[in-house]
Structure formats: C-alpha cells, structure tokens
Amino acid sequence: xxxxxxxxSALLFTIGVVGVLTRRNAIIIFMCVELMLxxxxxxFVALSKLYGAAGQVFVVFTMAxxxxxxxxxxxxxxxxxxxxxxxxxQNINLLKG
Amino acid sequence: xxxxxxxxxxLMQALGPDLLLIVGAIVLMLWAAWRPESDEHxxxxxxxxxxxxxxxxxxxxxxSTRGMSSNVGVIAVDNFRWATDLICLLGAFxxxxxxxxxxxxxxxxxxxxxxxxxxxxxxMMILAAARDLMIVFLGIELMSVxxxxxxxxxxxxxxxxxxxxxxxxxxxxxxAFLLYGIALIYGSTGxxxxxxxxxxxxxxxxxxxxxxLAGTGLLLVGFGFKVAAxxxxxxxxxxxxxxxxxxxxxxxxxxxxxxxxxxxRVWLEALPGMGDAWFTPIxxxxxxxMFVGNTVALSQRNLKRLxxxxxxxHSGYLLVAVATGTLGGSAAFLFYLVAYTLASYGAFAVVxxxxxxxxxxxxxxxxxxLWHVRPGLAIAMAVFMLSLxxxxxxxxxxxxxxxxxxxxxxxxxxxxxxxxxxLVLTSVVSAGYYLNxxxxxxxxxxxxxxxxxxxxxxxxxxxxxxxxxxxxxxGLVPSRVIGWSRAGVPRAPQIQAASVDAPx
Numbered sequence: 001x002x003x004x005x006x007x008x009s010a011l012l013f014t015i016g017v018v019g020v021l022t023r024r025n026a027i028i029i030f031m032c033v034e035l036m037l038x039x040x041x042x043x044f045v046a047l048s049k050l051y052g053a054a055g056q057v058f059v060v061f062t063m064a065x066x067x068x069x070x071x072x073x074x075x076x077x078x079x080x081x082x083x084x085x086x087x088x089x090q091n092i093n094l095l096k097g
Numbered sequence: 098x099x100x101x102x103x104x105x106x107x108l109m110q111a112l113g114p115d116l117l118l119i120v121g122a123i124v125l126m127l128w129a130a131w132r133p134e135s136d137e138h139x140x141x142x143x144x145x146x147x148x149x150x151x152x153x154x155x156x157x158x159x160x161s162t163r164g165m166s167s168n169v170g171v172i173a174v175d176n177f178r179w180a181t182d183l184i185c186l187l188g189a190f191x192x193x194x195x196x197x198x199x200x201x202x203x204x205x206x207x208x209x210x211x212x213x214x215x216x217x218x219x220x221m222m223i224l225a226a227a228r229d230l231m232i233v234f235l236g237i238e239l240m241s242v243x244x245x246x247x248x249x250x251x252x253x254x255x256x257x258x259x260x261x262x263x264x265x266x267x268x269x270x271x272x273a274f275l276l277y278g279i280a281l282i283y284g285s286t287g288x289x290x291x292x293x294x295x296x297x298x299x300x301x302x303x304x305x306x307x308x309x310l311a312g313t314g315l316l317l318v319g320f321g322f323k324v325a326a327x328x329x330x331x332x333x334x335x336x337x338x339x340x341x342x343x344x345x346x347x348x349x350x351x352x353x354x355x356x357x358x359x360x361x362r363v364w365l366e367a368l369p370g371m372g373d374a375w376f377t378p379i380x381x382x383x384x385x386x387m388f389v390g391n392t393v394a395l396s397q398r399n400l401k402r403l404x405x406x407x408x409x410x411h412s413g414y415l416l417v418a419v420a421t422g423t424l425g426g427s428a429a430f431l432f433y434l435v436a437y438t439l440a441s442y443g444a445f446a447v448v449x450x451x452x453x454x455x456x457x458x459x460x461x462x463x464x465x466x467l468w469h470v471r472p473g474l475a476i477a478m479a480v481f482m483l484s485l486x487x488x489x490x491x492x493x494x495x496x497x498x499x500x501x502x503x504x505x506x507x508x509x510x511x512x513x514x515x516x517x518x519x520l521v522l523t524s525v526v527s528a529g530y531y532l533n534x535x536x537x538x539x540x541x542x543x544x545x546x547x548x549x550x551x552x553x554x555x556x557x558x559x560x561x562x563x564x565x566x567x568x569x570x571x572g573l574v575p576s577r578v579i580g581w582s583r584a585g586v587p588r589a590p591q592i593q594a595a596s597v598d599a600p601x
Contacts, residue, residue, distance in 0.1 A: 033273055036270075037276060039277075043277070043281070044280055047284045050287070054283070057231075062234075065242075069269055069272075073245070076245060080255075083255040092259050094339075
C-alpha cells in the first residue's frame with residue numbers, strides 16, 4: 001500500500017510541475033502548485049503509517065500554510081488583473097532585461 | 098543556562114526574542130488597521146515598529162551574552178541563531194527606516210507595510226532558530242507570504258504587481274519542491290529533527306539511498322530558489338526591480354541571510370553524512386551563480402537590476418562558504434554576511450535618495466556627475482561599490498569578507514582551490530560594473546538640464562552615512578567582527594553533549 005501511495009504522490013507532483021512549466025494562465029499555474037503541495041501531503045500521510053503521527057501533524061501545517069498562501073496569491077492575481085486586464089503570463093512582461 | 102525544550106515554559110523562554118517580536122507585531126497590526134490611512138499614521142506606526150525592532154535587538158544581545166544552550170529539540174539555542182537574528186533585525190530596522198520616507202514619496206499609505214516587515218522578520222528569526230524541518234517550512238512560509246505582499250505594496254504600480262506575481266508563483270513553486278524534499282527525507286530517515294536526521298544518516302548507509310538522494314536534491318532546489326542562486330535566479334532581477342526599493346534592500350539582505358543561515362544549518366547538522374551527493378551540486382551552484390551574476394550585471398543599466406545581479410553573484414560567494422562544510426566556513430559566512438548586508442543596504446539607500454516619485458531615476462545615466470551635485474552621496478556610493486567588490490582599505494570590511502571566504506575555502510579539509518580561483522576571477526569581472534558606477538558618478542559631467550536630486554530625507558541620509566561609516570570603521574578593526582563571527586558558528590556537537598548532561 002505504501003509504495004502505491006508514494007508512487008501516486010510522485011505522479012501527482014510531476015503533473016503539477018509539468019503544469020507549472022507549460023501553462024501560461026496565472027490561475028492554472030497556481031492550481032498546479034496547489035496540486036504539488038497536496039501530492040506532498042499524500043506522501044506525508046502515507047509515511048506516517050510507517051513512522052507515527054509526525055507526518056499527519058505536518059499535513060495540518062501544510063494545509064494551513066497553503067490556505068494562507070492561496071489568500072495572498074489570489075489577491076495578487078486580482079491586483080495584476082486590475083492593471084493588465086488579463087492573467088495570461090504571455091501578456092505580462094513589463095519587467096525584463 | 099541549558100534549556101529543556103520538552104518543558105513548555107522553558108521552550109517559551111528559549112523563544113524570548115521571537116515571541117517579543119511576534120506579540121509586538123500583532124499589537125501594532127491592530128493599531129495600524131484601527132486608524133484611517135494617512136502619512137502621519139504610517140510614520141507613527143513606523144516609529145513604533147522601529148522601537149519594537151530595537152527592543153528585540155536589545156533582548157537578542159542580552160540572550161547572546163548569557164551563554165545559553167539547549168538539549169535536542171525543535172529549536173536551536175546557540176550563537177549562530179543570535180548572530181543571524183541580529184543581521185535580520187538590522188535589515189528590518191533599515192527597511193522600516195527607509196520605508197517611512199519612501200512611502201511618503203511614493204504615496205504608499207497603508208501603515209501595515211511596516212508591520213508586514215515585522216512579520217517577515219519573525220519568520221526569519223524562526224528560520225534562524227529552526228532545528229526541525231517542520232519549523233524550517235513554517236519559518237520560510239511566514240517570511241515568504243509577508244514578502245509576497247510587500248513586493249506588491251504599491252498598488253498603483255503595474256511593475257510592482259508584476260514583480261509580486263512572479264515572486265509569488267515561483268516562490269510557491271520552490272516551496273513545493275522544498276516540502277517534497279522534506280517529505281522524502283522524512284520518508285527515508287523517519288525523522289524531521291535535524292540532529293536525529295544527522296545521526297541516522299551517519300548510522301545507516303544513505304549515500305546511495307534513492308529516496309534520500311532525491312530528497313536532498315529537492316531540498317537543494319528549494320533553497321536555491323529562496324537564496325536566488327543561479328540557475329534558480331530568474332525571478333530575482335524582475336522582482337527586485339518591481340518591488341519598492343526599501344523592500345528590495347530587505348530582500349537582498351535579510352531574506353537572503355535567513356534563507357542561507359537555514360541552508361547552512363540543515364547542511365551542517367542534518368546532511369554532512371551525505372558526502373559527495375551534496376558537495377558536488379553546491380560546488381556547481383556556487384560556480385554558476387558567481388559566473389552568471391557577475392557577467393550579466395555588466396550589461397545592466399538600471400541600478401536596481403544591477404544590484405540584483407550583484408546579489409546573485411554574492412549568493413555564489415556565500416555558497417562557497419556553505420560548500421566548505423566546516424565551522425571555519427560558517428564563521429567566514431557570518432563575517433561575509435555582515436559586510437554584504439551593510440554595503441547592499443547603503444547602496445539601496447543611495448538608490449532611494451537619487452530616485453524620484455514613481456520609482457524613476459534609477460538608470461545609470463541619472464548618476465552622471467552625481468559628485469558635482471551631491472558629493473556626500475557620491476562618496477558613500479563609491480564606498481558601497483568598492484566594498485561589494487572587495488577592494489582593500491576604501492572598500493573597508495568588504496575586502497576582509499572576501500579574504501576570509503578565500504581562506505576558509507583553501508583551508509577546508511577538502512580544499513576548494515578551483516572555486517577560490519573562480520571567486521577571484523569573477524570578482525575581477527565584477528570590477529567592470531562596480532567601478533563603472535563610480536566612474537559615471539565622478540568622471541562624467543552632469544548632463545545639461547538634469548534636475549538635481551530631491552532633498553534627501555533625514556532617515557535615508559542616516560542609513561546611507563551610518564552604513565558607510567560602519568563599513569570603513571569595521572574595515573579598520575575587523576578583529577571585533579571576526580571574533581564575533583567565530584563565536585557564532587553552529588554548535589551541533591556541544592548540543593549533543595549537553596543533551597546527555599541535561600536533567601531529565
């Protein structure tokens with residue numbers, strides 16, 4: 001069971017990484033990051049079967065942090081939408097060089 | 098005094114300065130939100146924040162003189178922690194002082210800006226104290242979430258919003274890597290405590306363990322992003338340019354110092370048994386960061402971007418100290434961090450003094466002939482540039498910083514001769530852009546019709562001259578800082594010994 005859970009977690013994490021690297025919409029990139037974080041949560045839960053409660057505790061912390069990060073992240077995405085009228089990263093390129 | 102961290106009241110005492118800052122920041126946040134936004138309120142909250150930071154500095158100094166330690170637990174009580182705390186708190190002090198005047202000029206009204214700096218600093222202090230990967234994660238997030246907001250503080254500026262978005266997306270991406278690294282290390286060793294991981298890595302054969310190798314690699318990627326080491330530096334120039342300049346200074350110094358300090362502690366305490374598996378990647382990271390940072394900086398015209406690439410190069414120099422993996426290396430690391438923090442802060446303060454409303458006047462051409470209109474600022478900027486370059490005498494403490502870094506690299510049990518040569522050669526390349534700034538300020542005529550810089554605010558002027566004087570004076574008496582940084586290395590072996598003696 002443990003190996004399957006860890007493999008699924010690695011697969012989900014990889015899907016998240018590929019999504020972040022290939023997608024251009026800020027909200028979809030953010031969803032892919034959340035997918036990565038939750039893939040890690042799955043690893044922690046699976047591993048806590050082996051090592052005790054520490055993994056479960058870590059998951060609670062991760063979820064709390066991810067929620068705080070989501071609040072800030074969505075606010076930032078709204079701020080950029082007010083300036084650019086888009087959340088597509090291809091059109092957001094004031095800073096370069 | 099030895100703290101028993103299993104005892105809640107002693108754990109609270111061991112977290113004294115951190116708790117003072119966090120409780121004070123929460124009270125200040127309520128006060129900041131209570132009154133309507135105005136420049137006066139922003140400055141009042143700024144003054145109170147400065148007082149709180151000063152009180153925390155005093156408490157940290159008091160703790161550091163009492164020779165405290167602790168048994169093995171989730172947090173570390175050693176001089177390395179106090180030294181990192183002091184560097185981060187000085188960074189916060191500078192960011193708030195510069196921010197009070199910068200915010201008035203840029204019409205950034207929210208008083209919460211100073212409180213967010215305090216929260217970010219609290220995250221840094223937790224990072225400096227962390228002896229458990231769980232605390233490392235919480236500290237990094239507390240610091241980063243506050244910084245995401247601070248970068249986008251100027252809501253009228255599209256550049257600030259863009260910088261904030263880039264930092265947020267890449268920062269969250271890097272955090273996910275870091276977290277997966279932690280999960281894999283927990284999966285292979287069964288612990289998140291740095292001391293326990295260190296012992297288990299040495300006891301079991303983990304050098305070829307695929308899960309442990311992957312975990313170490315992911316942790317390295319996560320930290321690489323946070324300290325802006327090439328090839329994970331792509332966000333840094335954009336974010337540094339878009340952010341309000343006081344926050345840029347804060348990110349280039351305090352954020353980097355805290356992330357590096359944790360990096361070093363994790364490496365020295367948890368993963369020294371990993372041998373080549375971490376030595377080789379860090380070696381390459383250091384070399385690439387020094388090379389990329391210094392060569393790309395040559396072509397930069399915007400001062401904030403130039404300093405951003407310079408900070409990437411300095412990440413490379415600091416990684417040399419991490420690569421030594423010795424206590425001598427960490428003493429050189431702290432010493433270099435002091436020199437780098439002072440010089441960067443000063444340089445960004447000059448950028449604020451020369452800049453104009455709308456974050457304008459940051460181009461190299463705006464510094465032409467600065468010597469003729471603002472000789473004091475020009476001389477101070479020359480000191481900062483020479484210090485960042487590592488020039489003797491006129492660069493003050495910066496020269497000794499590089500010197501000790503080189504000594505630590507050569508004296509390491511596995512001498513880093515090639516890396517030392519790369520360090521020297523890339524420092525020579527860095528003269529190309531540092532000295533160019535000095536040349537533009539002193540040898541070019543002021544262009545016709547260029548308006549004089551506005552009157553510099555007293556706090557900004559204070560930061561400029563205080564850092565310049567500190568660089569030069571400490572350059573004359575470096576032994577004080579050397580003694581301080583030698584005393585400040587992580588004390589993992591002693592902590593283990595103490596845990597045996599500690600009353601149970």
